[in-house]
Amino acid sequence: xxxxxxxxxxxxxxxxxxxxxxxxxxxxxxxxxxxxxxxxxxxxxxxxxxxxxxxxxxxxxxxxxxxxxxxxxxxxxxxxxxxxxxxxxxxxxxxxxxxxxxxxxxxxxxxxxxxxxxxxxxxxxxxxxxxxx
Amino acid sequence: xxxxxxxxxxxxxxxxxxxxxxxxxxxxxxxxxxxxxxxxxxxxxxxxxxxxxxxxxxxxxxxxxxxxxxxxxxxxxxxxxxxxxxxxxxxxxxxxxxxxxxxxxxxxxxxxxxxxxxxxxxxxxxxxxxxxxxxxxxxxxxxxxxxxxxxxxxxxxxxxxxxxxxxxxxxxxxxxxxxxxxxxxxxxxxxxxxxxxxxxxxxxxxxxxxxxxxxxxxxxxxxxxxxxxxxxxxxxxxxxxxxxxxxxxxxxxxxxxxxxxxxxxxxxxxxxxxxxxxxxxxxxxxxxxxxxxxxxxxxxxxxxxxxxxxxxxxxxxxxxxxxxxxxxxxxxxxxxxxxxxx
Numbered sequence: 001x002x003x004x005x006x007x008x009x010x011x012x013x014x015x016x017x018x019x020x021x022x023x024x025x026x027x028x029x030x031x032x033x034x035x036x037x038x039x040x041x042x043x044x045x046x047x048x049x050x051x052x053x054x055x056x057x058x059x060x061x062x063x064x065x066x067x068x069x070x071x072x073x074x075x076x077x078x079x080x081x082x083x084x085x086x087x088x089x090x091x092x093x094x095x096x097x098x099x100x101x102x103x104x105x106x107x108x109x110x111x112x113x114x115x116x117x118x119x120x121x122x123x124x125x126x127x128x129x130x131x132x133x
Numbered sequence: 134x135x136x137x138x139x140x141x142x143x144x145x146x147x148x149x150x151x152x153x154x155x156x157x158x159x160x161x162x163x164x165x166x167x168x169x170x171x172x173x174x175x176x177x178x179x180x181x182x183x184x185x186x187x188x189x190x191x192x193x194x195x196x197x198x199x200x201x202x203x204x205x206x207x208x209x210x211x212x213x214x215x216x217x218x219x220x221x222x223x224x225x226x227x228x229x230x231x232x233x234x235x236x237x238x239x240x241x242x243x244x245x246x247x248x249x250x251x252x253x254x255x256x257x258x259x260x261x262x263x264x265x266x267x268x269x270x271x272x273x274x275x276x277x278x279x280x281x282x283x284x285x286x287x288x289x290x291x292x293x294x295x296x297x298x299x300x301x302x303x304x305x306x307x308x309x310x311x312x313x314x315x316x317x318x319x320x321x322x323x324x325x326x327x328x329x330x331x332x333x334x335x336x337x338x339x340x341x342x343x344x345x346x347x348x349x350x351x352x353x354x355x356x357x358x359x360x361x362x363x364x365x366x367x368x369x370x371x372x373x374x375x376x377x378x379x380x381x382x383x384x385x386x387x388x389x390x391x392x393x394x395x396x397x398x399x400x401x402x403x404x405x406x407x408x409x410x411x412x413x414x415x416x417x418x419x420x421x422x423x424x425x426x427x428x429x430x431x432x433x434x435x436x437x438x439x440x441x442x443x444x445x446x447x448x449x450x451x452x453x454x455x456x457x458x459x460x461x462x463x464x465x466x467x468x469x470x471x472x473x474x475x
Binding site: 081090097 | 419426428432436439442444455457459
């Protein structure tokens with residue numbers, strides 16, 4: 001330091017206090033920056049086209065993801081309600097019909113013995129089933 | 134009983150086009166329509182039973198209004214609210230029906246209807262004259278009288294009132310030739326005011342599968358008159374029927390396909406020049422007679438999905454109808470159910 005400042009005798013040992021204070025102040029100012037800002041500052045090392053390209057692609061993919069998410073939500077809703085209206089009643093009814101037919105077949109088997117419920121069962125083995133399905 | 138039931142066909146007649154016809158509150162009840170001519174839906178191109186002769190090369194093409202009918206019947210009918218219909222046959226010639234509609238969006242109503250079928254028989258299931266009448270709880274009347282005047286000419290007179298005011302009165306005559314059908318309809322003729330609508334239809338069989346025809350509508354009011362012409366072509370094959378209507382009011386194309394005993398499919402495309410919009414719809418009908426079930430579903434280009442399920446609850450003469458329609462675009466849902474007794 002070119003300048004020598006006069007210190008009062010009560011200011012402590014003669015040491016290079018002002019530079020330290022300045023350095024301390026500089027470090028304090030540095031510590032005011034948050035970690036994120038410091039990391040962001042690191043990106044300034046990339047050239048501009050790379051930075052803009054990265055920014056555009058990230059923003060594009062974020063908006064694409066949002067659109068895809070909302071599209072899949074409404075597609076799921078439309079698909080589920082349309083399936084419920086168009087297909088579900090028929091499925092219920094055909095299942096019910098199948099169960100009824102199975103039950104009848106089982107009853108006939110129990111009543112008239114095995115091999116009666118099968119269509120085209122062995123002729124002559126049993127008297128033909130009285131009721132037509 | 135059978136003849137009376139055969140006479141009341143479930144499909145309503147289409148109102149005359151370009152007519153300022155019935156106001157919104159009045160709907161044609163389901164009992165209306167021409168009695169079905171026995172092979173009326175011509176999947177193989179064969180015409181009306183009484184005109185079909187083995188030596189005829191060109192069969193009668195059927196009625197003009199029936200062209201798009203097969204495809205339209207595949208689509209479900211939208212209904213809302215709760216409906217109870219009681220049909221009672223009083224004799225071989227006379228049938229009465231009561232119908233109660235409890236509606237969620239409009240007014241609930243009660244309708245009383247009567248059908249009389251005469252004794253002049255022209256075919257296995259056709260009896261003439263047929264008189265169908267229907268009255269609402271507010272006094273609105275719908276009535277139709279259909280009569281076979283001669284072996285080839287059939288005529289119909291229809292009236293419709295809204296409370297006590299006559300809204301629709303029309304008469305028509307249809308002539309069935311060997312291979313053509315011609316019909317003239319007079320709608321709301323008012324000689325004193327000089328207004329009315331005249332509609333003429335003509336449909337000609339060109340080959341056993343192809344029928345071409347046209348429709349001319351002339352309407353007149355004091356101060357203005359105009360006419361609309363449209364052409365119709367219909368191609369019938371063993372499996373499918375394709376119909377196209379082209380006119381100054383727009384285009385309408387329909388395709389009906391019978392996939393197998395249980396499944397029938399219809400595709401319809403409509404473009405209207407008046408309202409500047411087009412719509413396409415796909416519908417299917419599934420019949421499972423073993424389960425006494427008839428299911429109709431449809432998907433539309435206006436994002437409307439709808440289905441109707443009809444089930445006969447068999448030991449009793451009851452029939453249950455469930456209906457649901459969902460409009461995805463406007464996010465509106467409508468459902469209804471009905472029970473028919475008898």
